[in-house]
Amino acid sequence: MTNLFDLTGKTALVTGSSQGIGFALAEGLAQHGARVILNGRNPEKLQAAAQTLKAQGHEARIAPFDVTDPDAVQAAITKIEAEIGPIDILINNAGMQHRAPLEDFPHDKWDELMKTNLNSVFYVAQSVARFMLGRGHGRIINIASAMSELARASVAPYTAAKGAVRNLTRGMATDWAAKGLQVNAIAPGYFKTPLNKALIEDEQFTAWLEARTPAGRWGNLDELKGAAIFLASDAASFVNGHTLYVDGGLTISV
Numbered sequence: 001m002t003n004l005f006d007l008t009g010k011t012a013l014v015t016g017s018s019q020g021i022g023f024a025l026a027e028g029l030a031q032h033g034a035r036v037i038l039n040g041r042n043p044e045k046l047q048a049a050a051q052t053l054k055a056q057g058h059e060a061r062i063a064p065f066d067v068t069d070p071d072a073v074q075a076a077i078t079k080i081e082a083e084i085g086p087i088d089i090l091i092n093n094a095g096m097q098h099r100a101p102l103e104d105f106p107h108d109k110w111d112e113l114m115k116t117n118l119n120s121v122f123y124v125a126q127s128v129a130r131f132m133l134g135r136g137h138g139r140i141i142n143i144a145s146a147m148s149e150l151a152r153a154s155v156a157p158y159t160a161a162k163g164a165v166r167n168l169t170r171g172m173a174t175d176w177a178a179k180g181l182q183v184n185a186i187a188p189g190y191f192k193t194p195l196n197k198a199l200i201e202d203e204q205f206t207a208w209l210e211a212r213t214p215a216g217r218w219g220n221l222d223e224l225k226g227a228a229i230f231l232a233s234d235a236a237s238f239v240n241g242h243t244l245y246v247d248g249g250l251t252i253s254v
């Protein structure tokens with residue numbers, strides 16, 4: 001009986017993976033046999049994260065490049081394919097948050113947020129897909145958000161970007177599924193990550209979240225791994241354009 005979820009021998013690139021959701025997903029894929037390549041802009045943080053995975057007996061390398069710079073992305077992906085090997089799995093996780101009332105939202109912060117949360121998903125997927133299409137197989141997982149479905153005050157630009165990530169995922173699937181690629185998204189609800197530090201420290205927010213979420217709590221980062229392993233594995237060979245919400249029921253409840 002073959003294990004449909006086994007990722008042994010696969011190479012996975014995870015953007016924004018020195019900490020938070022990206023690191024947890026890289027760890028999850030590694031725990032199921034994948035060789036992982038960690039990406040971020042800070043080589044020292046990446047080295048430390050890779051060291052943590054190696055100490056667990058996993059194969060981990062680093063690829064520091066700026067996912068918002070299309071030329072840097074193209075050069076980095078070409079280098080990875082040539083020097084490390086074919087990328088079988090891409091997780092587009094890099095993202096940022098900036099909270100402010102929309103009427104006061106700075107234009108430069110809007111541009112930075114769109115570049116990091118949306119443009120990067122296009123740039124990295126396009127560069128990686130060019131290689132995957134040549135091989136006739138590959139799996140791309142974009143990290144959307146509960147905010148792909150819901151909205152809340154002070155994060156309208158993030159909400160717009162994550163809504164676009166959900167639809168870009170569908171668009172990628174329609175362009176690339178016939179050529180052997182599966183492209184899907186994971187939409188996390190609220191997890192205790194560095195990106196949410198301000199929220200974690202806000203007791204009022206946690207009280208609101210616990211009341212608003214059917215599961216009644218924040219998610220634990222390890223609870224995101226299963227969705228990534230599934231969508232990265234042969235078990236998802238006929239799943240395309242799907243957004244899988246991992247949110248304790250937040251997006252389906254009133």
Ligand code: GCO
Pocket residue numbers: 097099145146147152155158187188189190191195196199
């Ligand atoms: C916020 C949070 C959310 C989470 C997550 C929820 O301020 O509402 O940052 O956007 O990060 O995306 O799914």
Ligand code: CA
Pocket residue numbers: 027222
């Ligand atoms: Ca862990």
